[in-house]
Amino acid sequence: MSWAEQVALVTGGARGIGRAIVQRLAREGAAVAINYVANAEAAESLLSEIENAGGRAIAVQADVSDDADVEMMLDRVTAALGPPTILVNNAGVSYPATLDTYDRERLSRMRHVNVDGVIFTTRAVMHGMRERGYGRIVNIASNAGIGTSLPGTTFYAASKAEVIVLTRRFAMELGAHGITVNAIAPGFVETEMAHRNRSATEWEAVAKRIAALAMTGRVGRPEDIANAVAFLASPDSGWITAQLLTVDGGRMDYIAH
Numbered sequence: 242m243s244w245a246e247q248v249a250l251v252t253g254g255a256r257g258i259g260r261a262i263v264q265r266l267a268r269e270g271a272a273v274a275i276n277y278v279a280n281a282e283a284a285e286s287l288l289s290e291i292e293n294a295g296g297r298a299i300a301v302q303a304d305v306s307d308d309a310d311v312e313m314m315l316d317r318v319t320a321a322l323g324p325p326t327i328l329v330n331n332a333g334v335s336y337p338a339t340l341d342t343y344d345r346e347r348l349s350r351m352r353h354v355n356v357d358g359v360i361f362t363t364r365a366v367m368h369g370m371r372e373r374g375y376g377r378i379v380n381i382a383s384n385a386g387i388g389t390s391l392p393g394t395t396f397y398a399a400s401k402a403e404v405i406v407l408t409r410r411f412a413m414e415l416g417a418h419g420i421t422v423n424a425i426a427p428g429f430v431e432t433e434m435a436h437r438n439r440s441a442t443e444w445e446a447v448a449k450r451i452a453a454l455a456m457t458g459r460v461g462r463p464e465d466i467a468n469a470v471a472f473l474a475s476p477d478s479g480w481i482t483a484q485l486l487t488v489d490g491g492r493m494d495y496i497a498h
Contacts, residue, residue, distance in 0.1 A: 242326065242375060242476050243270070243476065244269040244270035244271055244475075244476065245270040245271075246326070247266075247269075247270070247271035247272070247326045247327055247474075247476075248271065248272045248273075248274070248318070248322045248323045248324065248325050248326050248327065249263075249266045249271045249272070249273045249274065249325065249326070249327035249328075249329065249474065250273075250274045250276065250314075250315075250318055250325040250327065250328050250329070250362070250366065251263050251266070251273060251274065251275060251276060251329040251331055252276040252305050252328075252329065252330055252331050252332035252358065252362060253276060253277070253278075253305075253331045253332030253333060254273070254274075254275040254276050254277065254284070254287070254329075254331065255275055255276075255277040255280050255283040255284040255287060255300070256280060256283050256432070256433055257430075257432035257433055257434060257463055258331060258381065258427065258430060258432060258463045258466045258467070259329075259331040259332070260283070260287055260463065261462075261463030261464050261466065261467035262329055262331060262463075262466065262467045262470050263275050263287060263291070263298075264287070264290075264291075264467065265464070265467035265468065265470065265471050266327070266329075266467075266470070266471065266474065267291045267294070267296040267298060268296075269471060270296075271327065272296070272297035272298065272322040272323070273291065273296070273297070273298045274298070274299050274300075274301055274314075274317075274318040274321075274322060274325070275287055275288060275298060275299070275300045275301065276301050276302075276303055276305070276314060276332065277300065277301075277302055278302065278303065278304050278305075278332070281300070281302065284300035284302075285300055287300070288300045297322060298322075299317070299318065299321045299322060301314045301317050301318060304354075305330075305332045305354060305357075305358030305361060305362055306350075306353035306354045306357050306358050306361070307361075308361045308364075308365075311358075311361040311362055311365050312365055314365075315365045315366065319369075324366075324369040324370075324373070325366050325369070325370075326370070326373070326375060326376060326377065327376075327377045327378075327379075327474045328362060328363065328366045328376070328377070328378045328379070329378075329379045329381070329470055329474070330358065330359045330362055330363070330378070330379070330380045330381060330404075331381045332354060332358050333354060333355045333358075333381065333401075334350065334351050334354050334355065335351070335394075335397045335434065336348060336350075336351050336396070336397065337393035337394065337397075338393065338395065338396050338397075339392070339393060339395065340395075343396070348396050351396065351397065351400055352400050352403075355397075355400040355401065355403075355404065356400055356403045356404060356407070359380055359404055359407060360407065363378060363411055363422075366378070367415060367420065370415070370418065370419075370420045371415075371418040371420070373419075374418060374419040375419045375420070376415070376418070376419065376420035376421070377420075377421055377473065377474045377475075377478070378411070378415075378420065378421065378422040378423070379423055379424070379425060379470050379473045379474055380404050380407070380408050380422070380423070380424040380425070381404075381424070381425055381427065381466070381470075382401045382402075382404045382405050382408070382424045382425065382426045382427075382485065383397070383398070383401040383426055383427060384426045384427065384428045384487055384489045384492060384495075385397055385398035385401055386398050386399075386400075386401030386402040386403075386404065386405050386426060387402070387405070387426060387485070387487070387495070388495045388496040388497065389428075389492060389494055389495055389496070390494045390495070390496050391429075391451075391494070401426075404424060405424055405426070405485055408422055408423065408424040408483065408485070409422075409483045412482045412483035413483065416482055416483075419479070421473070421478065421479060421481060421482035422482055422483065423473045423481060423482060423483070423484045423485070423486065424484070424485045424486070425466060425469050425470060425473070425485075425486050425487075425488055426485055426486070426487045426488065426489065427461060427465075427466045427488050427489065428451075428455065428460075428461050428487075428488065428489020428490055428492050429448075429451045429460045429461060429489070429492075430460065430461035430462065430463060430465070430466060431448065431460050431461065431462060431463075432463060448460050452490075454492055454493050454494045455489065455490035455491050455492050455493070456490060456491025456492075456493065457490035457491055458490075459490060460490070461488070461489065461490060465488055465490075466488055469486055469488045472486075473486065
């Protein structure tokens with residue numbers, strides 16, 4: 242299949258990394274469904290940008306942690322653009338916590354979005370992908386899930402480690418049907434989420450400290466992750482599956498033995 246024949250569904254696609262992924266896949270020629278849960282204004286802005294550039298897209302509100310919402314979203318995407326051939330599981334939330342500050346409700350919500358969301362969306366698209374004998378699924382995990390030492394990310398890391406394991410197991414189940422399933426583990430990327438609750442001075446200090454831990458000497462940009470997604474989602478990447486691609490500038494602060 243060519244890029245022009247592709248229909249991509251990007252969860253959490255209105256802002257940050259998701260927005261950059263949507264922009265990149267649209268530039269490649271794919272029709273793109275922009276999923277969002279709350280920020281309709283950002284989603285509509287991105288939709289207008291793509292349409293003004295001559296692309297095809299829709300914006301669809303749905304909570305990926307709700308399987309009924311996910312099924313509704315798939316029906317809307319299929320009716321408007323066609324059945325998805327690419328799924329990018331990008332939607333995610335992060336709640337900093339330690340053993341001392343553990344909050345059961347917030348961390349339960351994080352797991353529902355970060356893990357159940359991947360399960361629900363993959364189950365929703367896999368039937369159509371099986372019928373066509375083609376599909377590209379890219380899960381956005383995190384380098385936290387493979388052992389970075391950034392404080393406060395313990396439970397977030399656990400949710401992303403589960404995404405990594407699910408990626409490999411889903412690849413085993415779906416590979417015979419022409420569906421590849423891969424994951425990307427971004428490092429520290431400058432997004433609205435990364436800036437959250439930080440003053441300009443605090444952000445500058447955090448970015449400088451983490452940049453010093455990377456071989457490339459800088460923090461990431463959303464486009465860095467979008468470029469990796471385009472590679473794994475490409476029609477030419479059909480013999481790459483069950484892989485974890487770490488995109489973190491060569492971080493050196495991994496917990497290891």
